[in-house]
Amino acid sequence: MSKFKKKSKASQDIPTSALPDIIFMLLFFFMVTTVMREQDILVEQKIPQATQLTKLQKKSLVSVINIGPPKDASRWGTESRIQLNDAIADVDDIVLWVNERKDELDEVERDQITINLKVDKDAKMGIVTDVQEELKEANALKIMYNTIQDTDS
Amino acid sequence: MARSRNRGSQEVNAGSMADIAFLLLIFFLVTTTIASDKGLLITLPPKPDPNEPPPDIKMNERNIFKILANTQDQLMVEDEPMEDISQLRPMVKEFVLNYGKDPKSSDSPKDAIISFKANRGTSYELFTKVLDELFAAYNEMYAQRAGVTVEQWRNIDRKDPVQKAWYDKARKDFPKNISIAQPSKGGN
Numbered sequence: 001m002s003k004f005k006k007k008s009k010a011s012q013d014i015p016t017s018a019l020p021d022i023i024f025m026l027l028f029f030f031m032v033t034t035v036m037r038e039q040d041i042l043v044e045q046k047i048p049q050a051t052q053l054t055k056l057q058k059k060s061l062v063s064v065i066n067i068g069p070p071k072d073a074s075r076w077g078t079e080s081r082i083q084l085n086d087a088i089a090d091v092d093d094i095v096l097w098v099n100e101r102k103d104e105l106d107e108v109e110r111d112q113i114t115i116n117l118k119v120d121k122d123a124k125m126g127i128v129t130d131v132q133e134e135l136k137e138a139n140a141l142k143i144m145y146n147t148i149q150d151t152d153s
Numbered sequence: 154m155a156r157s158r159n160r161g162s163q164e165v166n167a168g169s170m171a172d173i174a175f176l177l178l179i180f181f182l183v184t185t186t187i188a189s190d191k192g193l194l195i196t197l198p199p200k201p202d203p204n205e206p207p208p209d210i211k212m213n214e215r216n217i218f219k220i221l222a223n224t225q226d227q228l229m230v231e232d233e234p235m236e237d238i239s240q241l242r243p244m245v246k247e248f249v250l251n252y253g254k255d256p257k258s259s260d261s262p263k264d265a266i267i268s269f270k271a272n273r274g275t276s277y278e279l280f281t282k283v284l285d286e287l288f289a290a291y292n293e294m295y296a297q298r299a300g301v302t303v304e305q306w307r308n309i310d311r312k313d314p315v316q317k318a319w320y321d322k323a324r325k326d327f328p329k330n331i332s333i334a335q336p337s338k339g340g341n
Contacts, residue, residue, distance in 0.1 A: 020167070023174040030181035048281045052288035052307070053191040062190060116190065119277045126273030128280070129336050136200040145281055146192040 039086040043068035048121035049150035068120030080123040098138035224274030245290040270334035299323035
């Protein structure tokens with residue numbers, strides 16, 4: 001019996017006074033890592049999967065072009081369209097857009113601008129090629145076909 | 154006067170701090186999207202100068218490995234239709250590593266060119282699949298040359314001198330010649 005009494009002397013509460021600190025730490029982690037999306041995506045996107053991916057190192061050099069069928073089909077139709085910044089654009093606008101992007105970079109880094117093409121997997125190659133031709137015109141030659149890591153293989 | 158002041162607690166109630174922090178934490182957890190800046194990286198050829206005539210390149214037919222894709226997402230590899238895309242990888246490897254043995258295949262890895270031509274109506278999904286297979290074939294060959302596993306090759310860090318040595322060893326006289334041709338405009 002005396003054994004039982006000894007045990008009950010020890011405090012059975014888990015100290016929770018440090019809990020807010022732990023939670024705050026997690027909170028700060030997520031606050032710092034969160035990137036608020038600065039633009040709405042106006043096109044539907046199901047990104048294709050692939051296995052041989054490369055990760056981009058310098059984020060500042062990357063500009064994104066979204067391609068896919070517009071979400072607002074009553075206004076833009078169902079054919080795949082190009083989204084630059086936060087508006088649906090035409091193929092002809094790409095050169096101007098790339099030059100605007102390049103102006104934001106340092107002079108030495110302008111040639112290294114990387115265009116991240118986020119394309120819906122059901123889109124046709126025609127529109128992708130049109131975009132590539134315009135990118136050649138704008139001398140933005142590094143492009144990346146955005147894909148998701150295929151986890152099956 | 155002083156007594157009545159002392160009656161009220163002078164500490165801020167910190168008991169609900171954890172709850173507030175939890176609430177904010179859950180908000181950020183839900184809104185966070187881990188950025189997915191991953192994909193298949195390629196470099197486009199520069200635009201040809203209109204003042205100069207296109208260079209007259211004489212390529213030996215045997216050094217070009219032709220892949221065509223049509224609007225029905227069917228593949229034509231070296232003039233033969235291909236049903237199963239997984240056959241592509243061994244074929245590419247065999248072609249590149251021929252070293253002149255088979256007269257129909259490439260002279261050397263240096264000369265070998267993989268030409269991939271899609272149609273305007275080909276789906277982007279098939280395009281990325283084929284490109285992925287080509288990258289996989291080359292990555293496997295590079296890994297073998299460097300004497301490392303494919304996984305190590307893909308995560309290679311070129312800033313590390315040891316890994317840089319692997320990289321140089323594998324890439325020497327072994328370029329990744331993947332040409333993405335302009336799609337044909339035809340309907341089929």
